[in-house]
Amino acid sequence: MVRCFLIHTVCPVSALPAGESRVLYSRVFGPDEAVLSEQQRQLSPEERRLLQKEKVAVVARQVRSAVSLSREASGRMLVETVPGDETLALQDADSGVVRLRAGDPFTKEMSALWLGVQSLGFTLVCESHENLLLAEGTLRNLSRHCLEHLHMLGQGSEVLLKSNRIDVLISRLLPHGQLLFLNHRFAQSLEKEVVAYMAK
DSSP: OEEEEEEEEOSOOTTSOTTOOOEEEEEEOSSOHHHHSGGGTTSOHHHHHHHHHHHHHHHHHHHHHHHHHHHHHHOOOOOOOOTTOHHHHHHTOEEEEEEEOTTSSSSSOEEEEEEEETTEEEEEEEETTSOHHHHHHHHHHHHHHHHHHHOOSSTTOOGGGGHHHHHHHHHHHSGGGOOOOOOHHHHHHHHHHHHHHHTO
16 A cells, blocks of 8 residues: 655755755555554644654655765756656656655655656655555656646746645545556556546
């Protein structure tokens, strides 16, 4: 099962301290860990929400660090893509997996698959036993739709204002945090459905 999907910054942002990442969108699936944990049952809903927000921020920081290391190691220059070249940007995206140890930040060990597309990071946090190839395909598919239909790259793109459209994408491509095995016919019908919705 997928625990969360997030979109965050992976490049320095002037308003943030060095090494920090701004979470632009997050969606958490499954039972709230605070409900499952004995010591956190007494927390108010607001405290649980803040705890969840902090866990997502920890994941974003770890992925941002992994993206920076990957880019330094490859030595490639980051080239800004003009609107309309989202497919090209996705092909040049850095990608990888970060293992999140138990307790840092989730109670169980997790795997965070990430794609670094220019200044944006797309991250899928999965339970450690999940099929990572299937998760990577889902992450690339989600990222492609976000980039192509919501035009998230370039000046003036506001991810925060597009959260309802991202929610619809996730409900189709990652229902309730479950990875889907897609045969060719089902993948095509899902693709048509998503394209029709995004064209509205």
